[in-house]
Amino acid sequence: MSKQPRIRVIGAGLSGCEASLQLASMGFEVDLYEMRPNIPTPAHRTSNMAELVCSNSFKGLGLNSAHGLMKNELRLLGSFLMQAAEVARVPAGESLSVDREQFSKEVERLIHSNPKITVHLQEVLSLAGDDRPTIVAAGPLCSSALADDMFSRLGQSRMHFFDAxxxxxxxxxxxxxxxxxxxxxxxxxxxxxxxxxxxxxxxxxxxxxxxxxxxxxxxxxxxxxxxxxxxxxxxxxxxxxxxxxxxxxxxxxxxxxxxxxxxxxxxxxxxxxxxxxxxxxxxxxxxxxxxxxxxxxxxxxxxxxxxxxxxxxxxxRNTFIESPKLLDVHLRLKQNGSENGLPPTWFAGQITGAEGYTEAVATGLYAALNLANTLRRGAGIELPQGSCIRALVDHLTAPNPSFQPMNFNFGLLPRPADLPRKTDRKEFLGEQAQTAIRSWIANSR
Ligand SMILES: Cc1cc2nc3c(=O)[nH]c(=O)nc-3n(C[C@H](O)[C@H](O)[C@H](O)COP(=O)(O)OP(=O)(O)OC[C@H]3O[C@@H](n4cnc5c(N)ncnc54)[C@H](O)[C@@H]3O)c2cc1C
The missing domain is CATH 2.40.30.260 (Elongation Factor Tu (Ef-tu); domain 3)
Incomplete structure (x- = not known):
């Protein structure tokens, strides 16, 4: 078997840590770059990996809630950060809330104890000049140097919105x-x-x-x-x-x-x-x-x-890229290739416009599965129609001239045109999502 290339992951936040752990579990050597504590961001308060910058909640757990369904899907797909969240869980009714310090400690334990992951505490200044396949998981507070480099190489002006x-x-x-x-x-x-x-x-x-x-x-x-x-x-x-x-x-x-x-x-x-x-x-x-x-x-x-x-x-200020123009359905940058000096590049986390903690974990997992499959089998993966992550990725990558970041929600899930009016839609969509992902997992083993 030919030697596998090392993978570069930029950002040890929610999406970057999930992606790194997934890739390492599939046998890849990962170089994970994190600029904190050398370069702070305006919202992070610690140098911890996977720091939750605001609320300590991954939202609802019940399968009648959009985030409950997505978390269930993440668990079925073997998300490491969802395991860490269970370890750090604090009582919070029907939602999955965590002790944020304990959560980061658990994620760091998983990263540092994995011999396939090498952590580099340094800022990545450019996407170019490096051959390693890359996942950009630099988050909404991506450093200015990298954001400037990225937007100029992608031929786009910087996109952003404000939140609190x-x-x-x-x-x-x-x-x-x-x-x-x-x-x-x-x-x-x-x-x-x-x-x-x-x-x-x-x-x-x-x-x-x-x-x-x-x-x-x-x-x-x-x-x-x-x-x-x-x-x-x-x-x-x-x-x-x-x-x-x-x-x-x-x-x-x-x-x-x-x-x-x-x-x-x-x-x-x-x-x-x-x-x-x-x-x-x-x-x-x-x-x-x-x-x-x-x-x-x-x-x-x-x-x-x-x-x-x-x-x-x-x-x-939250930075994001215009994913519908730039990314394909595998969250891979369409325009990479030797002509613009970029390595094969995937994006994950909020920088894609997938708003929210759970969504960051989901896109980190998805980008990692796609990168791994592309390197090993020459093509990305396709999650089934009706599943939550597929619906989120479809939203991120379908043509959309007024694209804006969005949380995952029931409105993104496809529904049959002939769905009877009186059907409990959430129940229907929830069952459809679970059946789709379970059979995909069973068939891909
Ligand atoms: C202020 C604020 C509040 C939010 N509140 C919530 C909330 O309450 N609930 C919710 O669900 N979502 C919230 N979000 C949205 C989003 O879910 C989080 O930002 C989430 O952490 C995104 O995960 P990520 O992996 O994309 O980015 P992050 O978790 O931010 O990780 C990105 C990492 O990349 C590092 N980095 C950046 N640039 C570089 C570089 N050039 N080189 C190396 N490392 C770099 C950063 O230091 C950071 O550690 C909030 C966002 C912001 C900005």
Whole structure:
């Protein structure tokens, strides 16, 4: 058998670590490059691999949720990061949430204990000048040097959007006289969410202050370039008095206010950040407000009157490539070849426009399977129609003149034209996805 080339993976985030572990498990020697801690990013706070930059949740687990289905698919396909997430799991009702430190430690343990992976703590400055087949997994905060090099070689102008991260609160500073434990609709055995209710007057003051407060760098183009799936709370407040009450502050399934005997007016939910429950993430509370304003406004919430924030929200620019033009269905760069000096190149993670942690893991796994199959058998793999990863990749690579990053969702799954109206669509699509991936796995063994 001819000698296999070494593989270059750029970025030891979620997608790069999954891709490296997959390739190593298939017998490839991998050079994994990570620029932190030498070059920081505006959102990462540690030098850990696979750092979760905002929420500590991989979202829903149930097979009636899009992310639950995708995670199930990842498990069936042998995802290493999903195994690490199980090791670091913290109670969080129906979702897969992790202790982020423990999660990174587990991923690092898998990487460092694998003799086929060599880690290089250095920034990659260019895609060119290197023969090794490459997976670009440099994420939404890809270094400027690499992004400039990449976009100029791809003949494109830089694409980006803005999104924001949510604050984290020290548990000891939460006023438990004004907070209560409860999972929405009492799902799960133990309550995992700490709820901070607001009455109507407090909610209205809260919304007014959010609208009036100063945001960081309020540039005129920013609101056009915000990611709709992760809007800052002040932007939601601006869209209408009740937008937050129907969004992250919805009070449904959380019981009644004993003072009024009616449903709470609005509730902020906190989810444990770590297994000791010493830190809590404000669920859905990403914001780009100035830090002084954040502290002042959040202190209106009775339970957070004296809250100590170990991290405040912030806003970041996310880089992505125009995948429908540049990538084929295997996430491989169409235009690579000796004429432009690039090695065979695949892309994975959020830089492809696959928004979200689970999606980053999924595209990392998929790019690795494709690279391996191409080198060994001369062609990429094709996942079955109806499966979640196939649907996500189809979205990323189908012609789309107004392409924007997107989370995986049920709307991406194909449905037969003759699907009866009364069918439970989620149940149908979920069964279709599971059957498709299980039979693909059975046939590819
Ligand atoms: C601020 C912010 C908040 C987010 N919040 C959430 C959230 O709450 N939930 C969610 O599901 N998704 C969230 N996302 C989206 C996305 O899921 C994450 O960014 C995810 O980490 C993407 O995984 P990735 O592997 O593509 O990139 P990353 O995990 O960011 O990994 C990329 C790695 O590449 C390294 N790197 C970059 N350039 C170079 C270079 N030139 N050479 C070497 N190394 C390099 C980086 O240091 C980094 O470690 C958020 C994104 C951002 C930016």
């Amino acid at each position: 991260i949510a604050p984290v609160v020290d548990a000891e500073s939460i006023d438990m006289n004004h907070a209560f434990w409860k999972n929405r609709w009492d799902k799960g055995t133990d309550p995992d969410f700490l709820n901070c209710p607001l009455n109507r007057a407090t909610y209205e003051e809260f919304v007014r202050k959010l609208i009036e407060a100063d945001a960081v760098e309020p540039k005129p183009f920013e609101s056009r370039e915000l990611f709709e799936g992760c809007l800052p709370v002040e932007e939601m407040a601006r869209r209408g008095q009740d937008t937050l009450r129907f969004g992250p502050m919805r009070p449904v399934g959380l019981g009644e206010d004993p003072d009024t005997g009616r449903k709470w007016w609005a509730v902020i939910q906190l989810r444990a950040e770590n297994s000791q429950r010493t830190l809590f993430n404000m669920v859905g509370f990403q914001t780009r407000l100035k830090w002084g304003s954040q502290k002042e406004i959040f202190s209106i919430v009775p339970a957070l009157r004296n809250a100590n924030f170990v991290r405040l929200g912030a806003m970041h």
